[in-house]
Amino acid sequence: MSVQHDCPWCYIGKARFEQGLAAFPHKDEVEVVYRSFELEPNRAKGDIAEVIPMLAKKYGMSLEQAHAAEARVAENARSSGLDYVLGAHDVGNTFDVHRLIHFAAAQGRQRGLVAAMFHAHFADERSIFDDARLVDLAVEAGLDKDEAAAVLADGTAYAGAVRADEAEAAALGANGVPFFVLDRKYGVSGGQPAEVFTQALEEAWATYTPPAKLMSVGAADAEACGADGCEIG
Amino acid sequence: MSVQHDCPWCYIGKARFEQGLAAFPHKDEVEVVYRSFELEPNRAKGDIAEVIPMLAKKYGMSLEQAHAAEARVAENARSSGLDYVLGAHDVGNTFDVHRLIHFAAAQGRQRGLVAAMFHAHFADERSIFDDARLVDLAVEAGLDKDEAAAVLADGTAYAGAVRADEAEAAALGANGVPFFVLDRKYGVSGGQPAEVFTQALEEAWATYTPPAKLMSVGAADAEACGADGCEIG
Numbered sequence: 001m002s003v004q005h006d007c008p009w010c011y012i013g014k015a016r017f018e019q020g021l022a023a024f025p026h027k028d029e030v031e032v033v034y035r036s037f038e039l040e041p042n043r044a045k046g047d048i049a050e051v052i053p054m055l056a057k058k059y060g061m062s063l064e065q066a067h068a069a070e071a072r073v074a075e076n077a078r079s080s081g082l083d084y085v086l087g088a089h090d091v092g093n094t095f096d097v098h099r100l101i102h103f104a105a106a107q108g109r110q111r112g113l114v115a116a117m118f119h120a121h122f123a124d125e126r127s128i129f130d131d132a133r134l135v136d137l138a139v140e141a142g143l144d145k146d147e148a149a150a151v152l153a154d155g156t157a158y159a160g161a162v163r164a165d166e167a168e169a170a171a172l173g174a175n176g177v178p179f180f181v182l183d184r185k186y187g188v189s190g191g192q193p194a195e196v197f198t199q200a201l202e203e204a205w206a207t208y209t210p211p212a213k214l215m216s217v218g219a220a221d222a223e224a225c226g227a228d229g230c231e232i233g
Numbered sequence: 234m235s236v237q238h239d240c241p242w243c244y245i246g247k248a249r250f251e252q253g254l255a256a257f258p259h260k261d262e263v264e265v266v267y268r269s270f271e272l273e274p275n276r277a278k279g280d281i282a283e284v285i286p287m288l289a290k291k292y293g294m295s296l297e298q299a300h301a302a303e304a305r306v307a308e309n310a311r312s313s314g315l316d317y318v319l320g321a322h323d324v325g326n327t328f329d330v331h332r333l334i335h336f337a338a339a340q341g342r343q344r345g346l347v348a349a350m351f352h353a354h355f356a357d358e359r360s361i362f363d364d365a366r367l368v369d370l371a372v373e374a375g376l377d378k379d380e381a382a383a384v385l386a387d388g389t390a391y392a393g394a395v396r397a398d399e400a401e402a403a404a405l406g407a408n409g410v411p412f413f414v415l416d417r418k419y420g421v422s423g424g425q426p427a428e429v430f431t432q433a434l435e436e437a438w439a440t441y442t443p444p445a446k447l448m449s450v451g452a453a454d455a456e457a458c459g460a461d462g463c464e465i466g
Contacts, residue, residue, distance in 0.1 A: 007458035039458055058462055073463075076456070106393030150387055156380055157390040160339030172447060176459030187447030190455025200450035214405060214420030217433035222423025223309070225240035225272055226409030229291055230306075 006039060006091045008073045008084075011118045013178035013191035015080045020197025026205055033105075034114050036098035036165040037177045040091070048092040048129050076191070083123035092129035095162060100134055102158035103151045104143060112141035183208055239272060239324045241306045241317075244351045246411035246424035248313045253430025259438055267338075267347050269331035269398040270410045273324075281325040281362050309424070316356035325362035328395060333367055335391035336384045337376060345374035416441055 021027050055066035070087055077084040097117060104113040116137045121128045128134060131152045138148035151157045172181060180188040180197070182204035188196060223231040254260050288299035303320055310317035330350060337346040349370045354361050361367060364385045371381035384390045405414060413421040413430070415437035421429060456464040 007463060009456045009458055009463060012456075039460065102393055103389060106389070106396060147389055151389060154383055154387050154390060156336060156339070156384060157387060158393060160335055160391065161394060163339060176457040178457065181447065185445070185448060186450050188450050189453070190451075190457035192451040192455045196451035196455075203448075203450060212418070214414065215418060215436075217419050217421050217436060218423075218425040218429035220422070222425045222429075223242045223245075224409040224411065224423035225242055227272065230240060230242060 006089075006094060006121070007177050008077065008122065009191040010178040011082060011084075011122050012073075012077050012080050013180075014114075014118065015077075015082050016191060016194045017178075017180060017197045019080075019194035021201065023194065023198045024201040024205075026201075030201065032111070034101060034110055035169065036101070036162040037169050037174065037179070038094055038098070038162075038166065039177070040093065041095070041166075043091075043093045045093045045096070046129075048090050048127065050087075051089050051091060052087045054091055077122065083119070085123055085125055088125040089121050090127050090129060092127075095159075096131075096152055096155075097128065097134065098162045098165075099155075099158040100138060100148065100151055102161040103148065104138065104141060106158075107143060109141050109143055113138060113143070116141050239322075239327060239354070240410050241310065241355065242424040243411040244315060244317075244355050245306075245310050245313050246413075247347075247351065248310075248315050249424060249427045250411075250413060250430045252313075252427035253432075254434065256427065256431045257434040257438075259434075263434065265344070267334060267343055268402065269334070269395040270402050270407065270412070271327055271331070271395075271399065272410070273326065274328070274399075276324075276326045278326045278329070279362075281323050281360065283320075284322050284324060285320045287324055310355065316352070318356055318358055321358040322354050323360050323362060325360075328392075329364075329385055329388075330361065330367065331395045331398075332388075332391040333371060333381065333384055335394040336381065337371065337374060339391075340376060342374050342376055346371060346376070349374050 021030060021032075024030070052063060052066045052070060055061065055069060056063050059066070059069075061069070067087060074084040074086045101110060101113055101117070104110045117128060120126070120133070120137055126133060128137070131149070134152060135145055135148050139145050169179065172179075172184075172187070174181075174187070174189075176189065178189075178191060180200070182188070182200055185207065186200050186204050188200050225231075254263060254265075257263065285296060285299045285303060288294065288302060289296050292299070292302075294302070300320060307317040307319045334343060334346055334350070337343045350361060353359070353366070353370055359366060361370070364382070367385060368378055368381050372378050402412065405412075405417075405420070407414075407420070407422075409422065411422075411424060413433070415421070415433055418440065419433050419437050421433050458464075
């Protein structure tokens with residue numbers, strides 16, 4: 001699943017996916033991995049904008065029209081069971097958020113941090129574009145405070161993992177988010193109804209084939225090194 | 234390709250692979266990516282051993298026998314065109330080396346750093362299990378000195394990328410190194426002759442099929458966010 005934390009349809013789509021997954025008979029055998037996708041990779045770190053004025057400017061609307069548009073998004077969120085503080089969130093560069101989520105993944109804490117990030121961004125008035133707040137959310141998700149701070153301070157940490165996800169999204173033809181990939185075979189784009197996700201899971205389940213064993217080329221006993229050491233002559 | 238920098242057959246196998254690749258007509262269309270594999274993941278950082286006494290102890294041989302075994306490995310290296318300083322290298326935990334190579338990959342410098350690491354380890358008397366030396370090798374491969382030092386100092390940097398490679402090796406059934414995977418379909422294990430690699434490349438080329446397009450499930454126009462913004466109601 002590719003998600004971006006400025007993207008309300010990711011917040012909503014994630015909830016609908018989870019509802020669809022809950023209705024899937026083999027749900028306990030499904031592994032969910034979140035991938036990085038930036039909507040505004042060229043936005044400078046620290047360039048933060050409030051959502052309603054940003055919408056008005058971007059779409060050439062009045063502030064009232066932007067507020068009404070945001071209210072329709074909020075209504076979609078609430079009808080999917082989500083809290084949503086109307087107009088309170090801001091937008092910014094999410095690269096550091098993605099790096100931190102990869103750090104969480106390496107500690108088996110990805111799911112908790114992603115949930116905490118979405119809730120903080122859309123259901124709380126405080127900004128997530130703030131290192132101290134991100135550290136608090138990391139701690140909430142069970143991560144070590146100093147380690148999370150060190151990851152945020154070092155812009156190279158997990159940067160390659162974010163870039164690799166983005167390259168894979170491009171290779172798979174994902175131009176927007178949320179974008180859900182099942183078994184690298186089925187793609188679901190956007191905040192679809194929960195039943196669509198259940199249906200996609202059922203199709204992917206029905207056509208799943210375990211990865212083929214590699215075909216071996218060359219002698220089986222060529223010199224190599226393993227857990228018991230190297231062949232030595 | 235999975236390699237481990239304490240593994241002489243990786244050093245030799247890499248050279249033979251490159252010879253085999255040079256003889257492959259489509260060599261310019263082949264992308265080579267190095268993956269991480271640790272032979273002694275539980276060896277403590279800083280627990281460094283000289284290779285000849287280590288071999289003697291590990292295989293219950295005299296020092297003379299260990300020296301002769303190492304001499305046979307050296308002869309294999311030299312017959313593949315490689316420098317090899319007999320008995321000079323040491324063994325240690327390679328996790329930081331792998332983290333640094335992932336950092337190099339993120340900067341497009343993986344190939345140069347891998348080559349520098351192998352040469353430094355097997356063809357020079359100085360140890361690579363030393364952060365200052367690793368930084369020098371990183372600089373030799375075109376990386377920034379301070380950034381490389383920061384990656385080494387932060388044990389979490391690129392740690393997830395190393396773990397992901399190791400998980401993938403296990404999933405593909407690679408128990409030792411060198412291990413070469415072509416098109417996720419063919420596997421070549423060990424320091425095979427150059428012709429075996431050419432043959433494997435030819436088989437992989439003949440059977441290559443581009444990745445299938447994802448099958449789309451659900452409506453094409455569900456709400457999403459893209460480069461031009463989010464659908465807003």
